Amino acid sequence: MTNLKDWETVIGLEVHAQIISKSKLFSSASTNFGSEPNTQVSLVDAAMPGMLPVINKDCIEQAIKTGVGLNAKINKFSVFDRKNYFYPDLPQGYQISQFSQPIVGEGYIEIDLKDGSSKKIGITRLHLEQDAGKSVHDIEPSKSYIDLNRSGIALMEIVSEPDIRSSEEAQEYVKKLRSILRYIGTCDGNMEEGSLRCDVNISIRKKKFQSRSLLGENILSELGTRCEIKNVNSIKSIGQAIDYEFRRQFDVINSGNEIIQETRLFDEKKGETRPMRSKEEAHDYRYFPDPDLPPLEIDEEWIDKIKKNLPELPDIKKENLINQYKISSYDAAILVSDKSNVEFFDKIITGNKKRNAKNVVNWIIGELFALLNKNNLDIKDSPIKAEELGELIDYIEDQTISGKIAKNVFDEMFKTKKRPKDIIEKKGLKQITDTGEIESLIDKVLNNNKDKVDEYKSGKEKLFGFFVGQVMQETKGTANPGIVNEILKKKLAN
Ligand code: ADP
Numbered sequence: 484m485t486n487l488k489d490w491e492t493v494i495g496l497e498v499h500a501q502i503i504s505k506s507k508l509f510s511s512a513s514t515n516f517g518s519e520p521n522t523q524v525s526l527v528d529a530a531m532p533g534m535l536p537v538i539n540k541d542c543i544e545q546a547i548k549t550g551v552g553l554n555a556k557i558n559k560f561s562v563f564d565r566k567n568y569f570y571p572d573l574p575q576g577y578q579i580s581q582f583s584q585p586i587v588g589e590g591y592i593e594i595d596l597k598d599g600s601s602k603k604i605g606i607t608r609l610h611l612e613q614d615a616g617k618s619v620h621d622i623e624p625s626k627s628y629i630d631l632n633r634s635g636i637a638l639m640e641i642v643s644e645p646d647i648r649s650s651e652e653a654q655e656y657v658k659k660l661r662s663i664l665r666y667i668g669t670c671d672g673n674m675e676e677g678s679l680r681c682d683v684n685i686s687i688r689k690k691k692f693q694s695r696s697l698l699g700e701n702i703l704s705e706l707g708t709r710c711e712i713k714n715v716n717s718i719k720s721i722g723q724a725i726d727y728e729f730r731r732q733f734d735v736i737n738s739g740n741e742i743i744q745e746t747r748l749f750d751e752k753k754g755e756t757r758p759m760r761s762k763e764e765a766h767d768y769r770y771f772p773d774p775d776l777p778p779l780e781i782d783e784e785w786i787d788k789i790k791k792n793l794p795e796l797p798d799i800k801k802e803n804l805i806n807q808y809k810i811s812s813y814d815a816a817i818l819v820s821d822k823s824n825v826e827f828f829d830k831i832i833t834g835n836k837k838r839n840a841k842n843v844v845n846w847i848i849g850e851l852f853a854l855l856n857k858n859n860l861d862i863k864d865s866p867i868k869a870e871e872l873g874e875l876i877d878y879i880e881d882q883t884i885s886g887k888i889a890k891n892v893f894d895e896m897f898k899t900k901k902r903p904k905d906i907i908e909k910k911g912l913k914q915i916t917d918t919g920e921i922e923s924l925i926d927k928v929l930n931n932n933k934d935k936v937d938e939y940k941s942g943k944e945k946l947f948g949f950f951v952g953q954v955m956q957e958t959k960g961t962a963n964p965g966i967v968n969e970i971l972k973k974k975l976a977n
């Protein structure tokens with residue numbers, strides 16, 4: 484018997500990222516998503532005999548950019564190979580890919596974890612390849628259809644080292660990778676539309692300290708037998724598939740059996756993985772260099788030029804936010820995790836020195852994100868625009884409204900898309916800061932509650948809250964709480 488706690492998961496991810504480009508990797512057909520089936524297919528994509536692939540320079544540039552964004556080595560010499568297999572949506576009978584000499588070599592990305600630490604995950608390689616078409620099985624019961632629109636679109640396969648140790652790390656890795664791709668503009672990262680797809684390789688092994696103390700030798704560098712879970716298509720599913728697989732593999736080993744290397748599927752509805760094919764049935768792809776394509780040579784100048792023009796990446800942006808606005812590393816990480824978050828923040832803060840960055844961040848990642856999540860909305864589609872949230876924050880700052888009232892105004896803005904000013908005016912929510920007015924209100928409350936005042940004075944101090952509550956009720960919450968507290972204290976001390 485062995486204990487689940489003593490085991491760890493070892494995970495390596497293969498991510499397929501569709502390149503943003505107007506035309507395909509080896510043909511001039513359009514890459515537009517969602518067009519009528521088979522309307523974006525050139526003779527090359529349909530694999531007509533005698534057609535020759537012509538490399539699309541834009542796609543190469545996108546791959547180099549991505550390599551630079553992944554802190555990786557760009558290989559000046561790389562080779563396109565044929566990966567041979569039969570599949571109805573692969574008319575060539577092979578996929579043009581890169582095998583032993585990919586365009587991008589080793590790199591890394593840094594991920595931020597919930598406990599505040601960060602970790603580097605190694606990238607083994609990035610190579611270019613063609614996407615396949617799509618088989619459509621659900622139009623007629625006895626027929627399958629083929630749509631070749633996707634056939635030949637450029638993909639980057641980004642392979643990680645087996646450096647990932649938990650579902651959290653895997654999810655953070657994919658999120659970070661996706662955000663880098665979006666910052667650089669090389670892949671839109673849309674997992675629902677399939678432009679980012681992930682294969683999860685996972686094995687388990689006994690944790691380090693355990694093996695050392697029990698056996699007195701280092702068996703640690705050894706990896707267990709892995710399973711590969713194909714095409715997991717959301718961040719949530721990646722987490723669930725890993726957690727399920729960890730448990731499953733542990734149970735297999737714990738009951739005295741061995742893990743067999745196999746490809747598995749993740750069933751989203753059931754939340755479990757199921758075998759697809761085992762290693763024995765695995766393909767022999769018979770890779771060989773594609774005779775139609777010469778090796779790819781990239782010169783130093785081109786790489787340098789790309790490096791110089793690369794947009795600011797999330798890690799750098801994060802550092803800049805921390806230095807410029809003194810916000811926490813945690814807050815900055817959340818902001819930069821999505822380019823749209825930073826843009827929203829920037830719109831509120833730039834040119835507005837009086838706005839307090841920490842406040843602005845709290846409103847965005849606290850209140851705004853909560854409502855967006857609840858309504859399943861992206862920040863790009865937020866009913867509250869950046870300028871309007873900025874105005875609301877100003878009204879709190881200049882004491883037009885209290886922070887508590889501001890939350891109500893905020894909810895109302897989200898529901899009605901009205902400007903804060905209109906809501907405050909229409910509902911009479913302006914804060915009362917006039918001490919004279921507050922004082923007379925307090926007098927009224929104390930007069931109406933003489934018995935409670937006596938109780939308070941004879942030691943029942945928790946009644947203080949009751950008096951504050953009464954004043955607030957009188958003013959529908961618009962009295963400035965600081966002033967109310969101050970005057971009440973004075974009055975009750977007499
Ligand atoms: P293949 O091309 O057959 O899928 P690779 O050796 O290129 O195999 O590995 C693919 C992915 O699997 C990589 O991300 C790698 O880090 C990961 N990987 C390899 N061995 C293991 C293992 N024992 N446990 C977990 N992940 C692994």
Ligand code: MG
Nearest residue numbers: 497682684711
């Ligand atoms: Mg693989």
